[in-house]
Amino acid sequence: MLKNSYKSGIVTLAGRTNVGKSTLINQIMQTEIAIATHKPQTTRHLIKGVYQDDEGQIIFVDSPGMHQPADRLGHSMRKAASVAIQETDLVVLLVDARSENKIDEVEKQIIKLAVSNDIPLILAINKIDLVAKEKLLPLIQIYIDYADFRSVVPISAKLKDGLDLLLTEIKNNLPEAPALIVDDTYTDQTEKILAAEYIRAEIIEQISDEIPYSVAIRIDQFKEFFNEQNIRRRVQIHATIFVDRDNHKMILLGKKGQQIAAIGKASRIRISEMLDCPCDLMLFIKVSPDWRNKYSKLKELGYQSQDIDL
Ligand SMILES: Nc1nc2c(ncn2[C@@H]2O[C@H](COP(=O)(O)OP(=O)(O)OP(=O)(O)O)[C@@H](O)[C@H]2O)c(=O)[nH]1
Ligand SMILES: [Mg+2]
Structure with a gap:
């Protein structure tokens, strides 16, 4: 029924x-x-x-x-x-x-x-x-x-x-119809995308003023290590944080690099939990002036041509 x-x-x-x-x-x-x-x-x-x-x-x-x-x-x-x-x-x-x-x-x-x-x-x-x-x-x-x-x-x-x-x-209020997704996919957000987003969330939470709006994350390396039973033991992630301006980079780095270290530490904990295994996280900061207006950069960061297909 x-x-x-x-x-x-x-x-x-x-x-x-x-x-x-x-x-x-x-x-x-x-x-x-x-x-x-x-x-x-x-x-x-x-x-x-x-x-x-x-x-x-x-x-x-x-x-x-x-x-x-x-x-x-x-x-x-x-x-x-x-x-x-x-x-x-x-x-x-x-x-x-x-x-x-x-x-x-x-x-x-x-x-x-x-x-x-x-x-x-x-x-x-x-x-x-x-x-x-x-x-x-x-x-x-x-x-x-x-x-x-x-x-x-x-x-x-x-x-x-x-x-x-x-x-x-x-x-x-939905039509009577069979399930659209028949496998066990539950999201289109990959581990890589989530890792980048968790880093961005830490920056938003930890840094005040307008910097979060000028920040974007690109995952450069996502290397998985497996044991003999093919169970994932560890993931190594390298990520670049893009900012608009030099002074934003300085603020992100913080005194003696303390700010970026804190962002890295908190992000790593969150990402490890999501991946369900330990992870090593290396963060790099790069100034890319006005990236928010550059079509190629937006495309590279996945902010262009969205559609609804899963
Ligand atoms: N007290 C309270 N806070 C909430 C509730 N729902 C969301 N929030 C808070 O509202 C803030 C914004 O929540 P988000 O889920 O990021 O809102 P959003 O609509 O996705 O925002 P954008 O993506 O920026 O458009 C966060 O601090 C949440 O914790 C709620 O039911 N009660
Ligand atoms: Mg939202």
Whole structure:
């Protein structure tokens, strides 16, 4: 009986920057496939996670927070987000529960893109752990007056509150269809991509001001060592951190190289956990002026021509 009503489809998590999209995909997937930080504009590319249960399979797509782009990287992030909103079966619009009682321009654009492509929307009010319950109703009212949402679900991605209901509502609004992914792929994020992203997350967390926006990571070497039983014993990673300017390099290095050492140490611990084996991590810093506006550099770093295929 279950098989007959099996639901499947692609679901894009969209919204302003910093509303908790990556936190939500990680909580649903129960593993860190997308870095989530306290700073805006953390996610730069589309990140897919395959969730399944007895009732269906959902391919979640985490998208970069919509914002007005300031450079070519920003344009590429925005393009990725808008592709993800248009080429999907359902959009979950995430809104921060602390928002003022008005719809942001960026949210209007997301709604417009979805509606003009006939894509149903679900509204998820996130971070409800941070506001008084009475604040939610007026906020929800503004959104439901503005657009047609199939459902409205208040959640706390951080505390995993409301996620079961959100999953149920998503499945209710997906087509009856067989699973799209039949092997055990659960994400398109490779170990290499995740290693680069974990290093970037450490830089975002450890370094204040605007430097994180000017940073990109390239994995130059990812060498695996196996024992006689073909079990991976160790991984050796060399990575280059690109920055815009000389003084950014100095700040990243820190006094006597202490800052980069701290970033390396914390990243190595996180990467080892993800790889489930020890890893050696060598970090290099390179100044690449204005890389965020250079098409070839963006391509090399994987920030161009995104599509939704897994
Ligand atoms: N208190 C609280 N904090 C949350 C919740 N969900 C996310 N956060 C925090 O909000 C911040 C931003 O979370 P992200 O998941 O990186 O947000 P995002 O929408 O992916 O952001 P971008 O990728 O930059 O657009 C992080 O510090 C999260 O810990 C929540 O439900 N409650
Ligand atoms: Mg994100």
